[in-house]
Amino acid sequence: MSGRLERRAAMAMLLEDRADDLLVVPGLGSTTYDLAAAGDDPKNFYLWGAMGGAAMIGLGLALAQPQKRVAVITGDGEMLMGMGALATIGIQKPANLAIVVFDNGVYGETGMQPSHTQSGVDLVGVARGCGIATCLEVADAAGLRDLGQRLKRLRETLFARVLIEANEPPRVLPERDGTVLKQRFRAALGVKA
Amino acid sequence: MNVQVTDWPDKLFATLKRAGIAQVGYVPDAGHSRLIERCRADAGIRDVVLTTEEEGVALAAGAWLGGERAALLMQSSGLGNCINMFSLARSCRFPLLMIITMRGEWEEFNPWQVPMGSIVDPVLKLCEAEVYRVTRPEEVEGAAERAVQHVFGDERIGAIILSQQLIGKKVWVK
Numbered sequence: 001m002s003g004r005l006e007r008r009a010a011m012a013m014l015l016e017d018r019a020d021d022l023l024v025v026p027g028l029g030s031t032t033y034d035l036a037a038a039g040d041d042p043k044n045f046y047l048w049g050a051m052g053g054a055a056m057i058g059l060g061l062a063l064a065q066p067q068k069r070v071a072v073i074t075g076d077g078e079m080l081m082g083m084g085a086l087a088t089i090g091i092q093k094p095a096n097l098a099i100v101v102f103d104n105g106v107y108g109e110t111g112m113q114p115s116h117t118q119s120g121v122d123l124v125g126v127a128r129g130c131g132i133a134t135c136l137e138v139a140d141a142a143g144l145r146d147l148g149q150r151l152k153r154l155r156e157t158l159f160a161r162v163l164i165e166a167n168e169p170p171r172v173l174p175e176r177d178g179t180v181l182k183q184r185f186r187a188a189l190g191v192k193a
Numbered sequence: 194m195n196v197q198v199t200d201w202p203d204k205l206f207a208t209l210k211r212a213g214i215a216q217v218g219y220v221p222d223a224g225h226s227r228l229i230e231r232c233r234a235d236a237g238i239r240d241v242v243l244t245t246e247e248e249g250v251a252l253a254a255g256a257w258l259g260g261e262r263a264a265l266l267m268q269s270s271g272l273g274n275c276i277n278m279f280s281l282a283r284s285c286r287f288p289l290l291m292i293i294t295m296r297g298e299w300e301e302f303n304p305w306q307v308p309m310g311s312i313v314d315p316v317l318k319l320c321e322a323e324v325y326r327v328t329r330p331e332e333v334e335g336a337a338e339r340a341v342q343h344v345f346g347d348e349r350i351g352a353i354i355l356s357q358q359l360i361g362k363k364v365w366v367k
Contacts (some may be wrong), residue, residue, distance in 0.1 A: 060255025191260025
């Protein structure tokens with residue numbers, strides 16, 4: 001598909017010169033592999049399941065860590081499954097939370113079946129309708145660079161849909177023991193019970 | 194109503210405060226109305242109204258990642274909405290404290306509440322949750338304290354079940 005961004009390059013560009021206070025929660029499947037490919041970091045909380053839960057994990061984390069910035073970077077299928085979270089986030093309005101959807105219009109993990117976004121469901125419109133302050137469409141490298149800069153200094157809740165090419169690069173598989181991922185994340189933040 | 198019957202939500206609230214709960218996710222529920230009201234009025238608690246209960250399972254995981262404790266309030270019908278999302282808590286050993294009001298078990302007018310209400314205990318058991326069932330007001334505080342200790346001390350799932358007998362029946366026609 002022409003005019004769409006390649007997912008690995010898009011993730012790398014978003015996280016270029018990643019700030020030390022940026023916490024990242026990807027969705028299960030492709031965005032978890034993209035994040036791992038961009039470079040492992042204890043402040044990544046990879047998901048291997050919990051489909052529909054990424055944005056809400058981001059909300060709980062953003063509320064608990066108001067001095068840090070949280071980026072949920074997930075796929076269109078994962079976002080569609082938990083779309084109610086946008087309504088919940090829309091009324092909480094955490095200033096330090098960004099929800100970024102890599103929208104390739106297909107369910108890549110299960111064989112490229114079309115998702116609702118391919119048939120006209122407009123996630124940016126949904127986010128705007130839920131009262132999220134900044135809602136962006138990102139369709140080129142300049143837009144991605146701008147989004148990367150915004151992630152470094154979030155001041156209000158942000159939603160961005162990034163138009164992603166429907167390809168499937170070789171998988172890069174991060175740690176999948178959930179307790180390890182949890183403990184190293186908390187250790188990196190220095191939080192205790 | 195006498196004081197003994199109605200003060201258990203305040204005791205639950207006091208337990209949540211002692212436990213340092215900072216985020217409370219909930220789907221509005223009549224049985225939890227007093228507790229929700231107390232949470233909403235407390236400056237130290239972030240109340241997060243949810244569109245569906247499974248959002249609260251993910252919220253609590255995020256809170257713990259960030260060093261905060263959360264609780265999730267729901268009605269028994271909401272438990273079924275959470276089942277797949279429990280895999281997040283189970284795979285990562287996230288503490289998950291749920292307070293569940295029962296429907297469909299005692300003087301229930303609405304038969305549609307029975308199918309989910311009747312399977313709450315086995316569902317929780319299958320999901321590796323420790324169950325603290327309460328039927329009398331004087332049992333509430335002790336059960337809540339034990340649940341808090343288990344959930345946050347051992348990073349496990351715990352459910353305080355407030356029976357319909359405790360809550361009283363819903364009045365349909367006034």
